[in-house]
Amino acid sequence: MKGIHKEGFKIIRNTVIILLALNAGVYFITSCVYVTAGLALASILFLLFVLRFFRIPNRQLGNDPGVLYAPADGTIVVVEKTNEPEYFKDERIQVSIFMSVWNVHINWFPFNGVVDYFKHHQGLYLIASKPKSSTENERTSVVLKNEKATVLFRQIAGYVARRIICYAKEGTAVSQGNQMGFIKFGSRVDIFLPVGTELNVKVGDKVTGMKTIIAKL
Numbered sequence: 658m659k660g661i662h663k664e665g666f667k668i669i670r671n672t673v674i675i676l677l678a679l680n681a682g683v684y685f686i687t688s689c690v691y692v693t694a695g696l697a698l699a700s701i702l703f704l705l706f707v708l709r710f711f712r713i714p715n716r717q718l719g720n721d722p723g724v725l726y727a728p729a730d731g732t733i734v735v736v737e738k739t740n741e742p743e744y745f746k747d748e749r750i751q752v753s754i755f756m757s758v759w760n761v762h763i764n765w766f767p768f769n770g771v772v773d774y775f776k777h778h779q780g781l782y783l784i785a786s787k788p789k790s791s792t793e794n795e796r797t798s799v800v801l802k803n804e805k806a807t808v809l810f811r812q813i814a815g816y817v818a819r820r821i822i823c824y825a826k827e828g829t830a831v832s833q834g835n836q837m838g839f840i841k842f843g844s845r846v847d848i849f850l851p852v853g854t855e856l857n858v859k860v861g862d863k864v865t866g867m868k869t870i871i872a873k874l
Contacts, residue, residue: 659712659713659714659715660712660713661708661711661712661713662711662712662713662763662839664711664822664839664841665707665708665710665711668707668711668841669704669707669708669711672703672704672707673704676700676703676704679696679700680693680696680697680700683696710758710762710842711762712761713761713763714761714763714866716865716867716868718765718833718834718867718868719833719834719867719868719870720833720834721833721870722768722769722833722874723805723873723874724768724870724871724872724873724874725767725768725806725808725848725850725870725871725872725873725874726765726767726768726833726866726867726868726869726870726871727754727767727858727864727865727866727867727868727869727870727871728754728764728765728766728767728810728837728846728848728866728867729754729756729760729761729762729763729764729765729840729846729864729866730754730756730760730761730762730864730865730866731754731755731756731757731760731845731846731863731864732754732755732757732861732862732863732864733752733753733754733755733858733859733860733861733862733863733864734753734754734755734845734860735751735752735753735847735860736750736751736752736753736856736858736859736860737750737751738750738751738852739751739849741809741849743776743798743809744774744798744800744809745809745849748852749809749849749850749851749852750849750850750851750852750854750856751847751848751849751850752847752848752850752856752858752871752872753845753846753847753848754845754846754847754848754864755845756840756844756845756846758842761866762839762840762841762842762844763836763838763839763866764810764812764823764836764837764838764839764840764846764866765834765835765836765837765866765867766801766831766832766833766834766835766836766837767810767833767867767871768801768803768806768808768833768874769803769830769831769832769833770801770802770803770806770830770831771801771802771803771828771829771830771831772799772800772801772802772825772826772827772828772829772830772831773800773801773802773807773827774798774799774800774809774827775797775798775799775800775823775825775826775827776797776798777796777797777821777823778795778796778797778798779795794813794814795813795814795821796811796812796813796814796821797811797812797821797823797825797838798810798811799811799812799823799825799837801831803874805874806850806851806854806874807851808848808849808850809847809848809849810837810846810847810848810849811846811847811848811849812837812838812840812844812846813840813844813845813846813847814840814844820840820841820842821838821840821841821844822838822839822840822841823837823838824836824837824838825837825838833867834867848871850872854872854873855872855873856871856872857869857870857871857872857873858871858872
């Protein structure tokens, strides 16, 4: 672990304050060593979980302009042809990565290009692994374009994840491995590729952000 992501600073600070207040309150109310010790241990474990969630992984990011790396850690839950109605308005190959609370939750730009489109959509908070979450949940849509490919990435909030952070700005050039954003506490990233794209993953595969190759451009 290289450190703690900036998106976690406020949550970690608030968690520490709440846990300290809770432990102090229980100590003064009960004065029971076993209760206070048990709560203290549970509080430490919970804080470690929160710290782990916002970790920045210590990994060497991939560097190959000819491929599209996984933009997030997680499990491939969808590989199928589908109609993409928001930007392309035609048939695309959809590859979806489900991120559990145990995964790193940083999202990366997986190839070099220019942000051609960005939009944030308000929506529901269905379980992110369900197909309807792609069009009904709160989400952001980011289209990255270069001379080889135009690809849409969709960050999707889930039942637990209620906050999507996206750093993409239309017209901005980005490099492979730049951070695209962060999704807090479990969610999903959809990728929409041109039909005929040579894929390197299948449903059920575990992928690592900026390490696993999803497709050749």
